[in-house]
Amino acid sequence: MTDGSLHLYTALTVPPEWSESIDTTDPAAAKAAVLAHFADGNPSLRVLVADADGLLVPRAIHALPAGHRWDRVPGVTLLGDAPHLMSLFAGEGADLAMLDGAEPGRALAAHPGDTEAALTAYEQALFPRSQAAAAMSAANLQTRFRADAPQGLLDQFVARHQAA
Ligand SMILES: Cc1cc2nc3c(=O)[nH]c(=O)nc-3n(C[C@H](O)[C@H](O)[C@H](O)COP(=O)(O)OP(=O)(O)OC[C@H]3O[C@@H](n4cnc5c(N)ncnc54)[C@H](O)[C@@H]3O)c2cc1C
Numbered sequence: 001m002t003d004g005s006l007h008l009y010t011a012l013t014v015p016p017e018w019s020e021s022i023d024t025t026d027p028a029a030a031k032a033a034v035l036a037h038f039a040d041g042n043p044s045l046r047v048l049v050a051d052a053d054g055l056l057v058p059r060a061i062h063a064l065p066a067g068h069r070w071d072r073v074p075g076v077t078l079l080g081d082a083p084h085l086m087s088l089f090a091g092e093g094a095d096l097a098m099l100d101g102a103e104p105g106r107a108l109a110a111h112p113g114d115t116e117a118a119l120t121a122y123e124q125a126l127f128p129r130s131q132a133a134a135a136m137s138a139a140n141l142q143t144r145f146r147a148d149a150p151q152g153l154l155d156q157f158v159a160r161h162q163a164a
Contacts, residue, residue: 008048011061012037013145019058030056061141063087066134069127077104077119084130089144090137100126 001007022033034049064085079100081093103125107118143152
């Protein structure tokens with residue numbers, strides 16, 4: 001981070017009540033609760049949690065369904081995570097948000113005096129673009145949390161290396 005600190009994320013498949021059951025004001029107890037999920041984990045990775053200085057901040061991963069869309073509502077549209085919130089496993093949310101921010105301007109310039117035509121054109125491109133990334137994100141989410149994880153990720157690395 002810009003202050004020189006290092007933030008570590010670790011992800012778990014747990015019921016929503018799990019994070020509510022953790023006393024995040026008690027760093028030792030919170031770390032123990034996380035590390036319990038990595039009892040057989042490599043010590044060099046476990047220590048990243050065990051020796052962390054900061055407080056644990058539980059955050060749920062939310063996602064809209066891939067292919068989420070809506071009928072035109074005159075005078076308004078959505079961009080960024082609002083229309084296509086997805087898990088972080090596509091690594092494209094910020095890229096899409098910036099593209100979404102630029103595309104309405106391009107559409108308005110291409111349809112002078114016709115805001116509705118511009119927003120319709122923007123949404124017609126937005127929906128398939130978002131669906132593709134959201135589908136990849138949803139598939140990657142499944143892969144990352146498969147029972148044999150991280151095998152699925154390793155398989156992806158090998159497949160992409162062989163395709164290159
Ligand atoms: C852990 C993690 C890792 C990620 N890694 C990547 C990555 O590697 N690559 C990538 O491309 N994307 C990544 N993303 C996704 C990316 O961060 C988001 O897709 C992107 O930030 C969405 O931008 P946004 O402007 O739509 O929304 P946000 O960045 O969420 O911005 C919305 C803003 O609105 C503000 N706000 C909310 N409500 C109100 C209100 N009522 N009034 C005023 N302001 C309000 C919020 O405080 C926030 O600042 C990651 C996300 C997470 C959580």
